[in-house]
Amino acid sequence: MQTVLEVKDVQKIYGTKGESQSHALKGVSLNIEEGEFVGIMGPSGSGKTTLLNVISTLDRPSGGLIHIAGTNITKMKQNQLADFRSQRLGFIFQDFNLLENLSLYENIALPLSLQGVSSQVIGQKVKKVAETVGIADLLQKYPVQVSGGQKQRAAAARALVHEPAILLADEPTGALDSKNAKSLLETMSDLNQNQNVSILMVTHDAFSASYCKRILFIQDGRLYKEIHRTEDRQTFFKQILDVLAELGASHDLD
Numbered sequence: 001m002q003t004v005l006e007v008k009d010v011q012k013i014y015g016t017k018g019e020s021q022s023h024a025l026k027g028v029s030l031n032i033e034e035g036e037f038v039g040i041m042g043p044s045g046s047g048k049t050t051l052l053n054v055i056s057t058l059d060r061p062s063g064g065l066i067h068i069a070g071t072n073i074t075k076m077k078q079n080q081l082a083d084f085r086s087q088r089l090g091f092i093f094q095d096f097n098l099l100e101n102l103s104l105y106e107n108i109a110l111p112l113s114l115q116g117v118s119s120q121v122i123g124q125k126v127k128k129v130a131e132t133v134g135i136a137d138l139l140q141k142y143p144v145q146v147s148g149g150q151k152q153r154a155a156a157a158r159a160l161v162h163e164p165a166i167l168l169a170d171e172p173t174g175a176l177d178s179k180n181a182k183s184l185l186e187t188m189s190d191l192n193q194n195q196n197v198s199i200l201m202v203t204h205d206a207f208s209a210s211y212c213k214r215i216l217f218i219q220d221g222r223l224y225k226e227i228h229r230t231e232d233r234q235t236f237f238k239q240i241l242d243v244l245a246e247l248g249a250s251h252d253l254d
C-alpha cells in the first residue's frame with residue numbers, strides 16, 4: 001500500500017520574532033495510506049485548520065516535512081506548488097466554492113480545462129464523476145438553481161474529476177441540513193470503499209466523523225489520541241464522544 005500523505009514533526013508559528021507569536025502546530029506527525037478515510041478533530045484553536053492549510057499547500061509550515069504521494073511539498077517553489085495543488089489535490093470546503101457564473105458541468109470541468117485536457121476527454125470524465133456523486137441530470141444547471149446538497153455534490157465531483165492523490169475536506173457538511181449531510185457522507189464513504197479514494201476530513205461534528213475509519217484528535221497543536229473504527233458506526237460514534245468528553249472539549253467545540 002502506498003503512503004499518500006506523510007507529515008513529519010510539522011511546526012507552525014504565526015507571527016515573527018519580537019511580535020506576539022502563536023505556536024499553532026508543535027511537532028505533528030502522521031501518515032495516511034492509500035484508501036484511508038481519516039478525520040481530524042479537536043477543540044477550537046487546537047490547530048486543525050492550520051494543519052489542513054499546510055497539508056493543502058495553502059500555507060507553509062515553519063518546520064518539519066510533508067510528502068504527498070512521494071513528493072516533498074515543503075521544498076517546492078510557489079509556482080510549482082500551484083501546479084501540484086491543481087493536479088494532485090482535491091478540495092471540498094464548507095461553503096462549496098463553486099463559481100456562480102459557470103454551469104455545474106463547467107465548474108466540474110475546471111481542473112481539467114486548466115490542465116489543457118481535450119474537451120472530449122473532459123466530457124467523458126465529467127459525466128462519469130457526476131454519475132458517481134448522483135448529479136448527472138443537473139450538469140447544465142447553474143449553482144443558484146440547485147440545492148445546497150446538490151452544490152456540495154458538484155463540489156465533490158470537481159474535487160475528484162482529475163483523480164487527485166488525496167481528497168481534503170474542511171467541514172464539508174457544515175452548511176448542509178442533516179439529510180443532505182448524511183447523504184454526502186454516505187457518498188464519501190462509498191467513494192472511499194469502492195473507488196479507493198483517500199480522504200482527510202477536518203470536522204467538529206462527531207456524526208460526520210463517525211463515517212471515517214480512523215480519527216486523529218489534536219489538542220493545543222499536538223496529536224492527542226488516535227482511534228480506529230473496528231465495529232459498527234454507532235459504536236464508533238460513541239467512542240468519538242468519549243474522547244471529546246475526555247478532552248474536556250465537547251462543550252466548546254465550535
Ligand SMILES: Nc1ncnc2c1ncn2[C@@H]1O[C@H](COP(=O)(O)OP(=O)(O)OP(=O)(O)O)[C@@H](O)[C@H]1O
Pocket residue numbers: 014015022023024042043044045046047048049050051204254
Ligand atoms: N493567521 C494567523 N495568525 C496568528 N495566529 C493564528 C493564525 N491562524 C491561526 N492562528 C492561531 O493558531 C492556533 C490554531 O488555530 P486554527 O485555526 O488552526 O485552529 P482550529 O483547530 O482550526 O480552530 P477552529 O475549530 O476554531 O477553526 C490558534 O491559537 C489561532 O489563534
